[in-house]
Amino acid sequence: MSAAVVTRSHTKRRVLVVDDEENVTHLVSSALRFDGFETITADNGTSALAKVAESDPDLIVLDVMMPGLDGLGVLQNLRSAGSQVPVIFLTARDAATDRIGGLRAGADDYVVKPFSVEELLARVHAVLRRSSPEDARDGVLTIADLELDENSHEVARAGVEVHLTATEFELLRFLMRNERVVLSKSQILDRVWKYDFAGQSNIVELYIGYLRKKVDAVEPKLIHTIRGAGYVIKAPRR
Amino acid sequence: MSAAVVTRSHTKRRVLVVDDEENVTHLVSSALRFDGFETITADNGTSALAKVAESDPDLIVLDVMMPGLDGLGVLQNLRSAGSQVPVIFLTARDAATDRIGGLRAGADDYVVKPFSVEELLARVHAVLRRSSPEDARDGVLTIADLELDENSHEVARAGVEVHLTATEFELLRFLMRNERVVLSKSQILDRVWKYDFAGQSNIVELYIGYLRKKVDAVEPKLIHTIRGAGYVIKAPRR
DNA sequence: CCTATAGTTAACACAGGTTTGACGCTCAGG
DNA sequence: CCTGAGCGTCAAACCTGTGTTAACTATAGG
Numbered sequence: 189m190s191a192a193v194v195t196r197s198h199t200k201r202r203v204l205v206v207d208d209e210e211n212v213t214h215l216v217s218s219a220l221r222f223d224g225f226e227t228i229t230a231d232n233g234t235s236a237l238a239k240v241a242e243s244d245p246d247l248i249v250l251d252v253m254m255p256g257l258d259g260l261g262v263l264q265n266l267r268s269a270g271s272q273v274p275v276i277f278l279t280a281r282d283a284a285t286d287r288i289g290g291l292r293a294g295a296d297d298y299v300v301k302p303f304s305v306e307e308l309l310a311r312v313h314a315v316l317r318r319s320s321p322e323d324a325r326d327g328v329l330t331i332a333d334l335e336l337d338e339n340s341h342e343v344a345r346a347g348v349e350v351h352l353t354a355t356e357f358e359l360l361r362f363l364m365r366n367e368r369v370v371l372s373k374s375q376i377l378d379r380v381w382k383y384d385f386a387g388q389s390n391i392v393e394l395y396i397g398y399l400r401k402k403v404d405a406v407e408p409k410l411i412h413t414i415r416g417a418g419y420v421i422k423a424p425r426r
Numbered sequence: 427m428s429a430a431v432v433t434r435s436h437t438k439r440r441v442l443v444v445d446d447e448e449n450v451t452h453l454v455s456s457a458l459r460f461d462g463f464e465t466i467t468a469d470n471g472t473s474a475l476a477k478v479a480e481s482d483p484d485l486i487v488l489d490v491m492m493p494g495l496d497g498l499g500v501l502q503n504l505r506s507a508g509s510q511v512p513v514i515f516l517t518a519r520d521a522a523t524d525r526i527g528g529l530r531a532g533a534d535d536y537v538v539k540p541f542s543v544e545e546l547l548a549r550v551h552a553v554l555r556r557s558s559p560e561d562a563r564d565g566v567l568t569i570a571d572l573e574l575d576e577n578s579h580e581v582a583r584a585g586v587e588v589h590l591t592a593t594e595f596e597l598l599r600f601l602m603r604n605e606r607v608v609l610s611k612s613q614i615l616d617r618v619w620k621y622d623f624a625g626q627s628n629i630v631e632l633y634i635g636y637l638r639k640k641v642d643a644v645e646p647k648l649i650h651t652i653r654g655a656g657y658v659i660k661a662p663r664r
Numbered sequence: 665c666c667t668a669t670a671g672t673t674a675a676c677a678c679a680g681g682t683t684t685g686a687c688g689c690t691c692a693g694g
Numbered sequence: 695c696c697t698g699a700g701c702g703t704c705a706a707a708c709c710t711g712t713g714t715t716a717a718c719t720a721t722a723g724g
Contacts, residue, residue: 267448354654
C-alpha cells in the first residue's frame with residue numbers, strides 16, 4: 189500500500205467520469221484533461237464498476253440518475269466492496285430533495301445539474317485536497333498584488349479587499365488558474381457559465397468590465413484584451 | 427510502547443470507525459479525515475478487533491448494535507485484554523437508556539443515532555482532549571471578541587454571555603471551527619443537522635438569522651453571507 | 665398532564681445579482 | 695482617412711437567493 193502511494197504521488201490523478209449523456213462526460217472529461225488529469229469515462233453503472241476495477245481511479249464523478257444501475261447503486265457496490273475512493277455526485281434534482289440519497293449515502297460532495305464546469309472542477313480539487321496529502325495546497329491564487337482565496341472567497345488587490353459577486357469570482361478564478369494563457373470568449377462562456385446557458389450576448393465582455401473596475405483599476409493592469417482571441421491575466425514581465 | 431508514544435506524538439491521530447452500515451462509516455470517516463485524522467474502518471466486531479491489533483488506534487467509534495460480535499462484546503474483549511483505548515459508542519435511540527449501564531463498563535462517551543456529524547466530532551475531540559495530554563487544548567474557540575467554550579457550552583460576545591440553543595450552538599461551533607472558510611448551506615445541513623434530516627426549507631438561513639441576532643448584533647459583524655456560495659465567519663482584516 | 669422551550673415549515677418581501685439590448689468607442693486594414 | 699468588426703459601457707428588466715415573520719409541531723421539564 190505504501191509503495192502504491194509513493195508511486196502514485198508523482199503520476200497524474202486519474203478521474204472516472206460516469207454519465208449516460210455523452211455530452212456531459214465529454215464536457216467534464218475534456219475540462220479535467222485540460223486541467224492535467226487523466227480521465228476515463230463510462231456511460232452506465234455496470235461499465236463504471238468494471239472501469240474502477242481495471243483502472244483504480246483517484247476520484248469518481250458519478251451521475252445519480254442513469255438507466256439500469258444508477259449512481260447510488262454503483263456507490264453502494266463500491267463501498268461494500270471496501271473502496272474508499274472519493275465520489276462526487278451529479279444530481280439533476282433539487283439538491284435538497286436528493287440529499288438523503290446523496291451526500292448522506294456516502295458521497296463526498298455533490299454538484300447540481302446544470303452546473304458550470306469551473307464549479308465542478310473546484311469541487312474535484314477541493315475533495316482531492318482534503319482526501320490526499322499530496323494535493324494539499326492552501327487554495328490561494330496570487331498574481332502580482334492580486335490575491336484570491338478559494339476557501340474564504342476573499343479577493344484583494346494591493347492589500348485592499350474587494351467584494352465580488354459569484355459570477356465575477358468564478359470568472360476571476362478561471363483567469364487566474366490560467367495565468368498567461370489566452371482564453372477565448374467561448375471558452376470562458378463554456379467554463380464559467382452553466383452548460384445550459386443559452387444567451388448569446390456580450391456577457392463575457394460585460395463581466396470582464398466589472399472585474400476591471402473592481403480589481404484592475406490600479407497599475408499595473410493585469411487583465412489584457414487580445415483582440416480577436418480573448419483575454420489573458422498576467423503580471424508584467426519584470 | 428514508550429517508543430511508540432514518542433513517535434506518535436507527532437503523527438496524526440488514528441481513529442477506527444466500526445459500523446455495519448457502510449454509509450455511516452464513510453460519513454464518519456470522511457468527516458474525521460477532513461478534520462485531520464487518519465481513519466480505519468471495519469464493518470463488524472471481529473474485523474474491528476483485528477484492525478485494533480494491527481493498527482493500534484488512538485480512539486474507536488463503535489456501533490453497539492451489529493450482527494455477530496456487537497459493540498459491547500468488542501469493548502469487553504478489548505478491556506479484558508488490557509487495552510485502554512478510548513471508545514465512543516454509537517447507539518440507537520430506544521436502546522439509549524439500557525446502554526448507559528453498559529457504557530460505564532468502559533466506554534468513554536456515547537452518541538445516539540441518528541446523530542449530527544459535528545456532534546460526533548465534538549465528542550471525539552473532547553475524549554481525546556481529556557485522555558491524552560498532546561490533545562489538551564482548552565476547547566475555547568475565539569474570533570475577535572466572540573468566544574465559545576466547547577466544554578461549558580458558554581458563548582459570549584464582547585464579554586457578555588449569550589444563551590444559545592443546542593442547534594444554534596452547534597451551528598456557531600461549526601462556523602468557528604472553520605473560520606475564513608465559506609460553508610455552503612448544504613454543507614451546513616449535512617454537518618450540523620442529524621444525518622437523517624429530510625426537511626427542505628430555509629432552516630439554515632433561519633438559524634443564521636438567530637445567531638446574528640444573538641451574537642452578531644454589534645460591530646464588527648463576523649458572520650458574512652457569500653451570496654450564491656454560503657456563509658463565512660471571520661474577523662475583519664487588520 | 666400541562667406548559668415552556670426548541671425545532672420546523674410555509675409564505676412573503678426585498679435586495680442584490682444576472683441578463684438583455686442599445687449604443688458608442690476603438691483598433692486594424694483597406 | 696474611412697469603415698466595419700470587435701469590444702466596452704450603460705441602464706432597464708428580470709429573476710433568484712436570502713432574510714423575516716408567524717404559525718405549527720415536537721420535545722423536555724415540572
